[in-house]
Amino acid sequence: MEGSGQERGGLLLIVDDDVINRAILEQIFAPHYGILQAENGRVGLERILAGPERLCAVLLDVRMPEMDGLQVLRRLAREGLPAQLPVFLITADASGAVMEEAYRLGVMDVISKPVVPYVVLRRVQSVVELFQGRRKLRQVVASQQADLLAQARQIIDLNQGMIEALATAIEFRSEESGDHVRRIRDITRHLLLETELGRGLGREEVDQIALASILHDVGKIAVPDAILNKPGRLTPEEFAVMKTHTLQGDALLSRIPQLRDHASFRYARDIARHHHERWDGRGYPDGLRGDEISLWAQVVSLADVYDALSCKRVYKDAFPREQVLEMIQSGQCGVFNPKLLGCFLEAEGELAKLYETGGVCNG
Numbered sequence: 001m002e003g004s005g006q007e008r009g010g011l012l013l014i015v016d017d018d019v020i021n022r023a024i025l026e027q028i029f030a031p032h033y034g035i036l037q038a039e040n041g042r043v044g045l046e047r048i049l050a051g052p053e054r055l056c057a058v059l060l061d062v063r064m065p066e067m068d069g070l071q072v073l074r075r076l077a078r079e080g081l082p083a084q085l086p087v088f089l090i091t092a093d094a095s096g097a098v099m100e101e102a103y104r105l106g107v108m109d110v111i112s113k114p115v116v117p118y119v120v121l122r123r124v125q126s127v128v129e130l131f132q133g134r135r136k137l138r139q140v141v142a143s144q145q146a147d148l149l150a151q152a153r154q155i156i157d158l159n160q161g162m163i164e165a166l167a168t169a170i171e172f173r174s175e176e177s178g179d180h181v182r183r184i185r186d187i188t189r190h191l192l193l194e195t196e197l198g199r200g201l202g203r204e205e206v207d208q209i210a211l212a213s214i215l216h217d218v219g220k221i222a223v224p225d226a227i228l229n230k231p232g233r234l235t236p237e238e239f240a241v242m243k244t245h246t247l248q249g250d251a252l253l254s255r256i257p258q259l260r261d262h263a264s265f266r267y268a269r270d271i272a273r274h275h276h277e278r279w280d281g282r283g284y285p286d287g288l289r290g291d292e293i294s295l296w297a298q299v300v301s302l303a304d305v306y307d308a309l310s311c312k313r314v315y316k317d318a319f320p321r322e323q324v325l326e327m328i329q330s331g332q333c334g335v336f337n338p339k340l341l342g343c344f345l346e347a348e349g350e351l352a353k354l355y356e357t358g359g360v361c362n363g
Contacts, residue, residue, distance in 0.1 A: 010056025010128065011036055015044030015072070016090070017064040021113070025059055025090070028117045032125065033057075041067030045075055052085050056128050060107075062091035062098060070098070073105040082106025086127045090115060180307060181214040183354050187303035188213040188296070190351060195343035197299065204263075209296045212267035216275045216300050219249025246273050246285045270294050275301045280335040290337075298340050305333045306344070310355050321352060 012033040014025045017040050026035050033056060038044035041064045048058060062069040069089060076082055082105065089102050092113040099110050108127050111120050189210040192198035198206055220228060223245050227238045234242060249272030259265050274288060274297035281289030283301075293301075309324040319327070325348065327333055329341065336344075344351075 010034065010132065011054055012124075012128075013038065013044065013047060013055055013058045015041060015058065015064070015069070016061040018061070021061070021090075024115070025120075028115070028121055029059075029124070032121070033128075040064045041069060041072045045072050048072075048076065048081070048085070049079070052081055055085055056132065057124055058085060058087045059090050059124070060087055062089060062093050070101060070105075073102060073107060077105040082108075084131075086124075086131050088124060088127075090120070180311070181217075183307050184216065184300060184303050185210045185214050186354060187306065187351055188299050191299050191303070191340075191343060191347060192296075194350070195347055197295065197340060197343050208264045209267045209271075209299075212264040212271055212296070213300045213303070215249070215253065215268045216271050216304060217245060217249065218252055218272055219245035219247065221252065222248040243276070243284050246276055249273065267296055271297050271300050273297075275304060277301065278334040279337050283334060293337075298337050301334075302328070302336055302340060302344055306351070309333070321355075 010033055012029050013036045014022050014029075015038045016022045016025070019039075022037050022039075026037070029035060036047060036055075038047055041060075044058070044060065045067060048055065060069045060072060069091065073082075073087065073089075076085075076087065081087075086108040087106070089098075089107050089110045090113060091098070091110070094110055094112045102110055109123055111123065189206055192201055192206045192209060193203070201209075223242055227234065227241055230238065250269050253259060253265070253269045253272055259268070262268075271294075273285065274293055277283035277286065277288040277293045277297065278301075279290060279293070279298075281287050283293075305328060306324065309319050309327060310321070312318045325345070328336070329345075
């Protein structure tokens with residue numbers, strides 16, 4: 001029979017092939033627990049596996065037909081259940097070999113028959129209370145962890161929103177669409193996730209790099225409007241000022257203390273400073289060459305050039321796709337890592353879809 005375990009101390013399963021033994025144990029425990037019975041090990045195992053979380057304890061005989069108690073224990077041990085559900089052997093066969101294997105398999109206690117009612121009740125109750133306390137503690141901890149994770153997610157979302165807002169503000173100041181930084185992010189993520197370039201990088205690290213990429217031009221906040229939005233070619237003096245946005249971006253990011261603990265911080269500073277370096281050493285500001293330039297700065301560099309050529313700017317119209325690819329491959333926009341260039345050309349068919357919507361590049 002099954003009592004209301006929720007109204008008392010839980011639901012206790014008695015597994016014994018002897019109906020009298022089951023009746024004795026039920027009489028002892030029924031005032032304190034809901035009772036569920038099984039007449040052999042096979043039925044007992046089925047009832048345990050059907051819902052171990054609803055049980056507070058199992059009283060298990062050793063000698064039974066179809067499946068004995070040790071066979072049940074072995075199966076429960078394979079499922080890792082003795083650590084979650086206290087199992088007691090109640091048996092007349094309390095030999096050394098039985099006890100040794102039972103304890104090795106995770107049984108909580110071995111109680112010899114005939115049982116002494118107040119002794120067996122107290123031994124079982126103590127363990128059940130311990131397990132129930134642990135279960136409640138795990139539930140509290142799990143609930144607190146869920147709350148903390150939700151709060152952390154809100155903080156992460158807020159931080160990312162602030163980073164995106166800052167980057168977009170720079171783009172609007174230079175009369176470009178805020179979609180520019182999102183395309184740079186998407187291109188960077190695609191090249192690092194979908195090509196050989198990102199081998200060895202985990203998805204989380206790629207996401208951090210992609211987020212950092214949107215701050216590549218943050219230093220333009222220090223460039224005067226007259227230079228930033230000049231419709232014609234810059235003079236050598238004006239271009240020298242424009243180039244300082246790489247150093248200004250690095251310096252600006254280093255002065256925002258809230259960013260220092262962000263996972264994207266080191267990538268953001270490196271990208272802001274070095275996204276105009278070139279493979280042949282003819283870039284700026286540090287004249288880095290080859291693999292002296294970080295992979296992420298190289299990827300953002302190419303993504304930035306590709307997007308700039310593909311879209312209208314205050315100083316030029318958008319170039320046709322074929323011309324964009326020809327200019328990049330021929331070195332008209334600087335020399336790129338051959339491996340990076342090869343991966344880019346393989347992926348460009350997918351990247352071009354970012355520009356298929358009419359007016360997507362209008363600033």
